[in-house]
Every structure is written in structure tokens, then in C-alpha cells.
Amino acid sequence: MDAKQLFNMLGPIQAKKGYQFNPDTSMTMDLMEMLLVNKERYGHMACPCRLASGNYEMDKDIVCPCAYREPDVAEYGSCFCGLYVDQRWIDGTIPHQVVPERRPPEKVLAGLGLE
Amino acid sequence: MSKDVKVFALSTCIHCKHCKEFLDERGQEYECVYVDKLTGDERKQVIDEIKKVNPTLSFPTVIVNQKVIVGFDKAEITQALEE
Numbered sequence: 034m035d036a037k038q039l040f041n042m043l044g045p046i047q048a049k050k051g052y053q054f055n056p057d058t059s060m061t062m063d064l065m066e067m068l069l070v071n072k073e074r075y076g077h078m079a080c081p082c083r084l085a086s087g088n089y090e091m092d093k094d095i096v097c098p099c100a101y102r103e104p105d106v107a108e109y110g111s112c113f114c115g116l117y118v119d120q121r122w123i124d125g126t127i128p129h130q131v132v133p134e135r136r137p138p139e140k141v142l143a144g145l146g147l148e
Numbered sequence: 149m150s151k152d153v154k155v156f157a158l159s160t161c162i163h164c165k166h167c168k169e170f171l172d173e174r175g176q177e178y179e180c181v182y183v184d185k186l187t188g189d190e191r192k193q194v195i196d197e198i199k200k201v202n203p204t205l206s207f208p209t210v211i212v213n214q215k216v217i218v219g220f221d222k223a224e225i226t227q228a229l230e231e
Contacts (some may be wrong), residue, residue, distance in 0.1 A: 060162055060166075063162055063165070064162055067160035067161075067162065070160050071160060081158070081160035081161055081162065082158065082160075082161040082162060082163060082164075082207060083158070083161075083206075083207070084158060084183060084184060084205065084207070085184075114161070114162060114163070115162065115163070131163075131218070131219035131220065131221045132219075133204070133206075133218075133219070134204040134205070134206035138199070138203060138204055138205040141205045142195070142205075145191070145195070147192055147195060
């Protein structure tokens with residue numbers, strides 16, 4: 034599968050759930066590429082903006098769409114990596130800010146066997 | 149005066165990529181460490197280093213001289229570079 038195919042596959046599924054891709058197509062396509070890189074190296078599509086372990090059970094909460102997307106989009110109009118946004122974000126009625134990491138750092142460390 | 153800039157990044161992270169492009173456009177030199185490319189003790193050591201300045205362990209973590217900027221916050225990075 035290439036980035037375009039992934040884009041075409043995910044778009045309609047996520048739109049039904051009320052999530053839209055970032056309208057910056059170049060960024061969105063880069064993220065599609067990076068999800069495929071992670072699929073290749075970890076076996077699952079871990080969020081490209083997070084340090085994954087490669088252990089599916091440990092990474093489950095950051096497999097895209099991650100467990101933090103819903104609260105992040107609700108609060109900031111965008112998920113952590115910026116792949117999924119809502120209409121307020123697209124319209125500019127909500128400020129475009131750095132979305133703070135919601136994932137507990139303990140999970141990153143545990144996944145890597147550092148705790 | 150030239151600033152000492154370090155970027156802790158992931159090779160797949162879009163915000164890290166944008167951050168590096170921003171620094172490149174400014175002609176700002178920096179050291180970039182791709183943490184996802186590290187393994188073993190080296191990775192542990194770098195993660196410990198990041199944890200001290202950014203307990204959320206998120207990327208990019210940017211250090212301009214001693215100032216830590218979490219995430220690609222263009223305004224904060226600009227301010228730190230121009231201080």
C-alpha cells in the first residue's frame with residue numbers, strides 16, 4: 034500500500050466518525066508515508082510523532098488513530114500529530130497551537146523497558 | 149551571537165521535520181538527535197537527558213542555549229533565538 038491508497042482508505046472511514054484530515058495535503062501525505070514507515074518497522078501504524086516500542090500491546094494507545102485523538106480534537110481542534118482536525122480548526126475559529134502530549138511518559142518508558 | 153541549538157526528534161515526526169525546516173530557513177545551525185534511531189544504552193541515556201528537561205518525553209524537544217521549548221512552537225523558538 035502506498036500513501037495515496039492509505040489516504041483514500043482512511044479518509045471516508047474517519048469522516049464517518051466526524052474526523053477530517055488536515056487540509057494541508059503535503060503534511061497529511063507526509064504523515065501517511067510515516068505511518069507506512071512505522072507499519073513496516075513495527076508491524077503496526079504507531080503515531081509517527083511518538084516514540085513507539087514495537088510491542089503492539091505497549092503501543093496500543095498510540096496506534097493511529099490514537100486513544101488521545103478524541104480528547105485532543107475536542108480540546109484543541111487537532112490531534113497531537115495534526116493528522117486529524119475538526120471544522121473549528123479548519124475554519125480558524127480555534128487557535129492553532131502546539132497540542133501538549135497527553136500520553137503519560139510512564140507508558141513510553143514501560144514500552145521501551147526502561148522502568 | 150550564535151546560539152547553541154539542539155533538537156531531540158523522531159525521524160518520522162512531522163512537527164520535528166517542520167521544526168528543522170524552520171531552523172534551516174533561518175540559517176540556524178543545530179544538532180539533531182533522532183531518538184527512534186537509537187538503541188540500547190545510547191537510547192536510554194538520551195531519554196534520561198530529555199526527561200530532565202521535558203518530563204512528558206514528547207518530540208520535538210528543542211533546547212536553545214539553556215531554554216527548553218516543548219513541541220514546534222515557532223514563536224517560542226524565535227524568541228529564544230533572538231533573545
